[in-house]
Amino acid sequence: MNEANLPLAVYYLMLFALIVVIKIVKVFLLIKRNPNDHSWFHVSFVALEVVNTFAGVVILLVASVEKGWVGAILMGYAMLLFVSSALDTLGPEIQEGKRAFLNSMVVIFVVCSTLMAFKFYIHGGAQDDGKSRDASYAVAIPYIDNTLSRHLGAKRPGVVTVHNARVTAASREEALEKAVAEFDSDHGPTLFDPIAPKSDFNVNILRSKIVVERMLTNVQS
DSSP, X not given: OOTTTHHHHHXXXXXXHHHHHHHHHHHHHHHHHOTTTOOGGGGGOOHHHHHHXXXXXXXXXXXXXXXXXXXXXXXXXXXXXHHHHHHHHTGGGSOHHHHHHHHHHHHHHHHHHHHHHHHHTTTSSOOOTTSOOOEEEXXXXXXXXXXXXXHHOTTSOOOEXXXXXXXXXXXXXXXXXHHHHHHHSTTSOXXXXXXXXXXXXXEEEOGGGOEEEEOOOOOOO
């Protein structure tokens, strides 16, 4: 699962678990007060609450998939909501054991759907093999050109110059390393003294001050 959407997936799983815990507390109190009218089968009667909570996942899913699938996802969620509501409404008409089983199936389906949605669709969890995972980054590398400092004199040491690079990479860390490699290559900046070699002695990169920004790209519909 993509690291970017893992916290949200964990959040929803914890939320589903919280609903079940609350239901367990309620059932415990009902059994304690009326042991002849209630049983632990009622713990599984949480389908409607879980499906309602699942609406947040559906919203994220609709915002992440192609437009053609939006209608199908919303219709599927409406059908799931109808089934869950029917199980709650028709409770007395359905044998308690069967109702508990059907509610449990709904809960399991919702939890599994949540994990699958975050794994494959939401927030770039999965991409087509033919599509590039790289993004465009702008990297500003501040550095001190000691050849320039020598020409300015001892009173003006440490003059900071900035080299701007545009690279494509899968992460900020990779973008930084690519930009530094470009800096050290022939495509990097020219020293004030072009005859001087671009060694660590002549150029000091201020790595702690490097700025890496991901560039926005235009999305074509």
